[in-house]
Amino acid sequence: MQRIQESMVRVVGLRKTFGRRTVLHDVNFEFSAGKIVGLVGPNGAGKTTIMKALLGLLATDAGNIRILSQPVSVTTHTVVTQQVGALIERPAIYPFLSGWQHLQLITNSVAQMKWVVQVFQMEHYIYRPAKRYSLGMKQKLGIAMALVNRPRLVILDEPMNGLDPQSVKRLRHLIVQLAREGTTFLISSHILSELEKIIDTVILIDQGQVLLQRTMAQFQESARQSLMIRTMENARALRVLLQADYPVIQRGSDLIVSKPVALTPLLHILLDAHIQILKVNQYQEDLETVLLRLLAERKA
Amino acid sequence: MGQLLQQEIFKFRHQRLAWLAPVILVLLQAGLAMTAHGVSVSDQKFYVSSAYGGFQWLTILIIVIGASCVTMEFEYGTIKQLAIQVNHRWTIFVGKYVLVLGYSVLLHGVVILMTLLLKGSSGRNCSWQNIYLYHQSLLTNLVTNAALDMYGGVMIVGLVFLLASCSHNSAAAIAIGVGVCFVGEGVSSLLLQSFKSLLPVMKWNPFNMFFLQEEYGNPSYQQNVTHLTIQQLGVGNLVWALFFVGVGAVIFSRRRI
Ligand SMILES: Nc1ncnc2c1ncn2[C@@H]1O[C@H](COP(=O)(O)OP(=O)(O)OP(=O)(O)O)[C@@H](O)[C@H]1O
Ligand SMILES: [Mg+2]
Numbered sequence: 022m023q024r025i026q027e028s029m030v031r032v033v034g035l036r037k038t039f040g041r042r043t044v045l046h047d048v049n050f051e052f053s054a055g056k057i058v059g060l061v062g063p064n065g066a067g068k069t070t071i072m073k074a075l076l077g078l079l080a081t082d083a084g085n086i087r088i089l090s091q092p093v094s095v096t097t098h099t100v101v102t103q104q105v106g107a108l109i110e111r112p113a114i115y116p117f118l119s120g121w122q123h124l125q126l127i128t129n130s131v132a133q134m135k136w137v138v139q140v141f142q143m144e145h146y147i148y149r150p151a152k153r154y155s156l157g158m159k160q161k162l163g164i165a166m167a168l169v170n171r172p173r174l175v176i177l178d179e180p181m182n183g184l185d186p187q188s189v190k191r192l193r194h195l196i197v198q199l200a201r202e203g204t205t206f207l208i209s210s211h212i213l214s215e216l217e218k219i220i221d222t223v224i225l226i227d228q229g230q231v232l233l234q235r236t237m238a239q240f241q242e243s244a245r246q247s248l249m250i251r252t253m254e255n256a257r258a259l260r261v262l263l264q265a266d267y268p269v270i271q272r273g274s275d276l277i278v279s280k281p282v283a284l285t286p287l288l289h290i291l292l293d294a295h296i297q298i299l300k301v302n303q304y305q306e307d308l309e310t311v312l313l314r315l316l317a318e319r320k321a
Numbered sequence: 322m323g324q325l326l327q328q329e330i331f332k333f334r335h336q337r338l339a340w341l342a343p344v345i346l347v348l349l350q351a352g353l354a355m356t357a358h359g360v361s362v363s364d365q366k367f368y369v370s371s372a373y374g375g376f377q378w379l380t381i382l383i384i385v386i387g388a389s390c391v392t393m394e395f396e397y398g399t400i401k402q403l404a405i406q407v408n409h410r411w412t413i414f415v416g417k418y419v420l421v422l423g424y425s426v427l428l429h430g431v432v433i434l435m436t437l438l439l440k441g442s443s444g445r446n447c448s449w450q451n452i453y454l455y456h457q458s459l460l461t462n463l464v465t466n467a468a469l470d471m472y473g474g475v476m477i478v479g480l481v482f483l484l485a486s487c488s489h490n491s492a493a494a495i496a497i498g499v500g501v502c503f504v505g506e507g508v509s510s511l512l513l514q515s516f517k518s519l520l521p522v523m524k525w526n527p528f529n530m531f532f533l534q535e536e537y538g539n540p541s542y543q544q545n546v547t548h549l550t551i552q553q554l555g556v557g558n559l560v561w562a563l564f565f566v567g568v569g570a571v572i573f574s575r576r577r578i
Contacts, residue, residue, distance in 0.1 A: 076405055078578055095410075102406055113402035115393070117336050126328055166402070 028090065029054045029174055029205045030075065035084030037070055037229075044070055045229040048084070052207075052222055054173070057200050059216045060209040061312060062226035068209040071226070072109055072176050075207070077101050088174060106172035108180060112163025116152030120162045123151065128169050137165040140195055141188070156183040164192065168199075175199075177208045181215055193219050217308040227316060244306040248278040248287075253297040261294045262287070325407065325416040333390070333420060342382045343431045350375045350432065354439040365447045369440050370454070370462040375432035376470040376534070380477060381499055382428070387421045387478050388494035391485035391573070400578050411570035418482055418566060425474045429467045436463060454538065469534040476530055476558045477502055479565035486573040506531045510546050524548045527561045 028051060035048040045067050052058050060068050073079040075086060077098030086093040091100035114123065120143060124134045138147050141161045151159065160183045167175055181189050196206055197219055210216045216223075223240060225232040235243075251274060252258045259276055262269045267287065269278050278287070284301070291298060306314075333339050350373040357368045368374075391414070394400040403413050440449075449460040457465070480501065485494040509528035516523060523529075529547055533554040536542040543550060549557065 073401075073578075076401075078401060078404055097408060098405075099408060102408065105405070107401075107405060109401050111398055113397065113399040115332060115397055115399060118332065122331075122335060126331065 027054045028052075029056070029088065030207065031085075031087045031090075032071075032075070033085045035071070035074060035086065036082045037067075037074065037079065038082050043229060045074075045081075048226075048229070048231055050224050050231055050234050052205070054205050055200060055203050056222055057196060057206045057208065057220045059220035059223045060207060060226065061211075061213065061216065061223060062232075063316070066226040067229040068226055069110060069178055070229075072107070072178055072207070072209065075101075075176060076105065076107055076109070078109070104173045105176065106167035106170055106174075107176040107178075108163045108167045109176070109178045112159050112166070114151045114154075114159055114162060117150060119150050120147040120154070120158075120165075123162060123166055124169050127166055133169050133171060137169045140191070141165050142191070157185060157188065160184055161188065168195075171204070173203070174205045174207070177206065179210055180208060181210055181212050189215060213309040213312065214307065223308070223312075225312060225315065227319065232315065232319065240308065240311065241305070244311050245279070246281040246306075247304045248282060248284070249300070249302040249304060250276045250278065250291075250298065251300040252276070252291065253299065257294065258291055258296050261290060261296070265290050322412060322416065325412060326419060329416050329420045333424070338386060338389070339424070342386065343428060346375055346378055346382065346428065346432060347435050349378045350435050350439060354442075362447050366451065366453050366459055366462075369436060369447070369459055370466055371538070372432045372436040372463060372467065373439055375436065376429075376466065379425070379428050379432055379470070380474065380502060383421065383425050383474060383478060384481050384498040384502065385495050386424065387481040388485045388498055389491040390417050390421060391482055392488065392491035392494055395576070395578070396490060404578060410574035414482065414486065414570045414573040415566070418478065421478050421482075422475065425471060425478070429471050433463065433467055454540075465537065466534060469537055472555065473531065473533045473558060476527070476562040476565065479562040479569065480527070483565045483569035483572070486569045486576065501528075502531065506535075513546070513548065520548060525557055527557075527565075530554055530557045530561055533558055 031051045033049055035045055036043065037045040048067075048071060060071065062068055070079065074081050075088070075093065077093045077095050080095050088100045089104060093101060118126075121134070121138075124137065128134060138144055141164070143158070143161060143165065146154065146158060151162065154162065160180070164177065164180055167177060180192065184192065193215065196208075200206060208216065208220070217237075220237060222234065222236050224234045250258070255271060255274065255276060259269060259271055262276070262278070265287075267278055267282065268280050269276055271277075288298065288301075353368070353373040357365070357373070360368070371377075394403060394413075400413075404410050407413060447459065449458060451459045453459045453462045455462075477498075481494065481498040484497050484501075485491070488494045488497070505528035509526055509531070512523055512526065513520060513529070524547065529549065532542055532547045533551070536547055536551055536554060547554065
């Protein structure tokens with residue numbers, strides 16, 4: 022249990038400029054070991070730049086990065102070489118080497134190589150030269166290379182790129198399983214519906230700033246709930262509910278109550294008016310809707 | 322560093338060019354040996370001591386290999402994976418430099434072996450014990466040439482590595498590298514002839530150092546072309562090599578990835 026509390030990544034006041042453009046302003050975040058953290062935000066927000074900085078691939082202008090309490094910079098990142106696996110942007114692949122040889126470059130453990138080949142079902146092409154791989158095959162190899170050493174922190178930039186639905190599902194299960202065993206993940210992805218299924222924490226980046234960092238539990242609280250009702254007489258039902266001060270609108274053949282409300286009193290009102298109810302459904306905003314709403318609110 | 326070098330060797334020996342280069346060299350040498358069949362004994366000696374043109378071809382191949390060895394990491398995006406594995410990026414650069422020099426030594430071995438074979442079959446009318454330049458035997462001349470060529474490679478590979486770490490694709494680095502190595506001598510001697518007053522400084526320009534091996538073969542070069550002794554050329558080569566590798570390593574480490 023001690024390990025769960027340990028701070029895995031801690032970023033304080035990170036700033037990065039390319040020429041005169043500032044692409045990261047005062048970025049701060051922190052998360053502990055064993056978590057699956059989603060790094061999300063629009064194109065050009067700075068996700069990849071943050072990940073590169075975490076790996077010591079990029080000279081930063083200001084700020085402090087620590088992984089497992091050890092400092093990370095371009096010239097000092099022993100902790101990265103020993104404890105971190107990563108896939109950044111596109112997989113690092115030599116066309117003249119086979120997948121197996123790529124794994125050999127990273128680890129000496131044949132058992133771990135076999136394990137990762139088996140998890141990603143790469144058996145039938147792992148010995149072929151990588152120049153003959155498809156996009157998804159290369160992507161799987163890239164992820165396998167990040168995982169084969171069983172690092173304590175895994176950084177994946179758009180890992181779902183080019184993967185088929187079945188592989189996405191396998192990857193999801195693998196990530197959850199490894200996280201349970203103590204591996205920490207930082208994952209950026211635009212496929213929020215997939216990300217939502219696995220992450221514990223979300224960090225939203227926009228224009229080089231951290232807009233928010235929340236656990237999924239906190240997120241679910243802030244997600245708006247709404248109620249959808251369909252009746253035999255929608256027009257009359259709308260009138261009755263408005264009279265009772267419910268925030269209700271008609272959308273198509275449904276009535277939408279756009280606030281969390283107690284269900285029983287609302288149904289009583291309808292039943293007392295002798296309106297027949299056909300369907301009642303409760304909706305909760307998903308990650309995508311909430312994030313888009315937050316981004317839109319910021320613009321406004 | 323040891324592990325890094327092992328990785329580089331692993332990658333290198335899985336590249337086709339690594340195995341193709343000796344074959345190409347041997348074929349080119351054999352080609353020249355065939356055309357040199359009926360020439361006079363003194364020409365025969367010249368061909369043998371210059372390994373049937375093997376050293377020249379070897380330089381081109383080493384330039385190609387050296388340039389692509391550096392630029393490929395940026396082309397394939399593999400530099401990120403490499404940079405994560407080491408604390409200082411220049412160690413990757415130096416590792417590659419050592420690898421290419423090591424390979425150059427190997428290729429020189431191949432070239433010498435092939436020369437021995439070719440002379441055995443086509444150059445019977447002059448013996449290894451025949452005295453050639455510097456009152457030394459033909460064999461000694463050949464080996465000295467090989468050694469000087471290898472030594473000159475230290476600077477050439479350094480220069481190519483520097484060019485490669487500045488350029489975005491290997492073709493450009495190769496083209497410029499080959500160009501510089503073969504036009505450089507001409508440029509240097511032209512400079513030295515045109516600006517006589519600047520000679521004391523200009524004679525130390527890096528292109529002048531390319532003459533090392535030629536000056537050994539043609540001792541008159543010291544007076545007419547390079548204005549430096551063999552020893553001075555040797556020191557110049559080494560100093561420029563250090564300079565190129567140093568600057569190259571800095572550029573390589575600073576390059577955005
Ligand atoms: N080498 C570079 N030179 C100049 N600007 C750069 C460079 N790399 C990135 N940028 C800028 O930094 C900003 C952040 O880029 P980054 O790649 O981190 O975005 P991202 O969040 O990963 O976007 P995406 O979702 O498209 O992958 C962008 O505005 C981009 O233009
Ligand atoms: Mg990106």
